[in-house]
Amino acid sequence: MTKRLPCPPAPGPLEAHAARFDDLFGTLAQRRGFREYLAGLLLPRDRNKTLTCLAGTEPVVGAQHAAVQRLQFFLSESTWDGEQVNARRLELLLADPATTPHDSGVLVIDDSGDRKDGGATAHVGKQYLGSVGKIDRGVVTVTTCWADERLYYPLHAMPYTPAHHFPGGRNDPAFRTKLQTGATVARAAKTARVVFRAVVADCAYGDHNTFRAELSDARMPFVMALKRGHGTWQYKDAFRPVDAARELAWHGPEQSGDWQPVTRNFRNGRTATWWAADAQLGWWGPDGVIRLVVATTDPATLPEMSTWYLATNLPRPGSPREAAGCRRG
Secondary structure (H helix, E strand, C coil): CCCCCCCCCCCCCHHHHHHHHHHHCCCHHHHHHHHHHHHHHHCCCCCCCCHHHHCCCCCCCCCCCHHHHHHHHHHHCCCCCHHHHHHHHHHHHHHCCCCCCCCCCEEEEEEEEEECCCCCCCCCEEEEECCCCEEEEEEEEEEEEEECCCCEEEEEEEEECCHHHCCCHHHCCCCCCHHHHHHHHHHHHHHCCCCCCEEEECHHHHCCHHHHHHHHHCCCCEEEEECCCCCCCCECCECCHHHHHHCCCCCCCCCCCCCEEEEEECCCCCEEEEEEEEECECCECCCCCCEEEEEECCCCCCCHHHEEEEEECCCCCCCHHHHCCCCCC
16 A cells, blocks of 8 residues: 655644544545645635635635635545545544533524525525525525534534426425425434434424424424414414414513513623513413423513514423423424
8 A cells, every 4th residue: 555645734733633534535635635624714814615715815816826726626526525524523523522512502403595696506596595685596505503502513514406406396306395404414413413402493494394393203302483473273362473472471570470581691791581481372382292482572562573482392391291201292
């Protein structure tokens, strides 16, 4: 076997980290490209998502620079396995006491979109892009990250491929919706033995019964945001989360009725008093398989910008389901 050539080291302590991936790269060019990519991500450069800035050259005019072309080849053409590299990264994170997950953290599911012109790039389509707040041409990636009060880090990422890329469109066997992709990356975190208290997501995921059902089937607890007008149940006068919240008793902070005070802590040290309560909406209730939890700054007016409606399969504290050890629906 040919002896491996030494690789120019990455700056400072980054080399010790990069060296732990060397066995996953078969050539000197790959090992060097990996170090250049890591350094480019961490250096304080503007627009560090562009190849020119990752390589340390001028935007646009530096696109043909040799360092940019090397990095382009490393990222798009070189034959290393991205899933193996990510698995090694997670292995290191899970083994380090400073970053190992625990069951008080959460698994966050989200997606991010980047505008992209043309149609040659894989996964490009006209779709909603959160980064620009509207429908436009671009690429959307569904991601998971683990987070607690101290830190957060990404786990898995999977691009969403619009239906027009498949011969059969949305009926093609290979097509996956963003919700199905979200469930896939959530299961990947569980397979990687990442522990967490619950899966959390915004209403883009929480408003969909099928998504919540997939998480329950995978035995994963969840806390999902809902739109205030979500739902179609006709249960007495309440058929939306906001209607259910309005039926809760509230007579002011001194006679809070169904509401309990909750202290919200911010990163800058500031605190604020919110109010939380379990509401009844159709078959969702305090001791049901699914609970509707409302948190707000003002139970009297339920201001739209500071009231959260949450669906969860976690048992209510002190409930029979908690006593029975239930962690999911």
